[in-house]
Amino acid sequence: GNSVTQMEGPVTLSEEAFLTINCTYTATGYPSLFWYVQYPGEGLQLLLKATKADDKGSNKGFEATYRKETTSFHLEKGSVQVSDSAVYFCALSDRGSQGNLIFGKGTKLSVKP
Amino acid sequence: GAGVSQTPSNKVTEKGKYVELRCDPISGHTALYWYRQSLGQGPEFLIYFQGTGAADDSGLPNDRFFAVRPEGSVSTLKIQRTERGDSAVYLCASSFTEAGELFFGEGSRLTVL
Numbered sequence: 001g002n003s004v005t006q007m008e009g010p011v012t013l014s015e016e017a018f019l020t021i022n023c024t025y026t027a028t029g030y031p032s033l034f035w036y037v038q039y040p041g042e043g044l045q046l047l048l049k050a051t052k053a054d055d056k057g058s059n060k061g062f063e064a065t066y067r068k069e070t071t072s073f074h075l076e077k078g079s080v081q082v083s084d085s086a087v088y089f090c091a092l093s094d095r096g097s098q099g100n101l102i103f104g105k106g107t108k109l110s111v112k113p
Numbered sequence: 114g115a116g117v118s119q120t121p122s123n124k125v126t127e128k129g130k131y132v133e134l135r136c137d138p139i140s141g142h143t144a145l146y147w148y149r150q151s152l153g154q155g156p157e158f159l160i161y162f163q164g165t166g167a168a169d170d171s172g173l174p175n176d177r178f179f180a181v182r183p184e185g186s187v188s189t190l191k192i193q194r195t196e197r198g199d200s201a202v203y204l205c206a207s208s209f210t211e212a213g214e215l216f217f218g219e220g221s222r223l224t225v226l
Contacts, residue, residue, distance in 0.1 A: 041219075
């Protein structure tokens with residue numbers, strides 16, 4: 001069946017460090033791929049998405065590229081801030097709806113000043 | 114408020130009891146989703162409503178779980194004969210259309226003793 005595997009945390013970085021959170025997927029067909037973020041005390045929010053191979057999603061300085069050849073959608077940011085501390089979830093949807101999502105387990109990021 | 118509202122935010126109950134969790138979606142959103150997030154895991158899809166009808170209930174774990182959305186707005190997730198394994202955070206999300214971005218509530222944390 002379809003699944004998402006993301007690197008386990010927690011990840012602790014200093015401010016302005018480079019961030020990579022790895023995500024790989026298994027799916028039939030051509031899924032859409034997403035990164036969601038959950039800040040402390042808040043609900044899940046869509047961070048970025050890509051709907052086809054080689055698409056790059058970007059938002060708030062974060063980027064992820066849909067790589068079909070490696071079935072990956074790694075999240076990157078060049079310079080993290082303390083305010084980026086949150087739990088990040090990679091997810092896929094293999095249907096027309098964005099709503100029936102399969103999530104990874106989440107990666108907790110802590111950024112120290 | 115303008116976001117997805119879920120009540121109660123916390124619910125503690127005893128094994129075997131009946132529980133109802135409520136979700137008030139963003140006004141005008143036709144699609145509504147329920148997810149369950151166990152400790153250390155990503156959210157798992159339970160059920161999706163388009164309007165009043167359940168368009169996909171493939172994620173409901175067994176017949177103790179049931180959800181309704183009688184007027185196409187507020188939804189209630191109902192759990193009968195609760196078990197300790199039902200302890201989790203139950204997340205609700207809504208979107209303007211089936212293909213639209215999901216907006217999540219903060220969740221209802223259910224603890225079954």
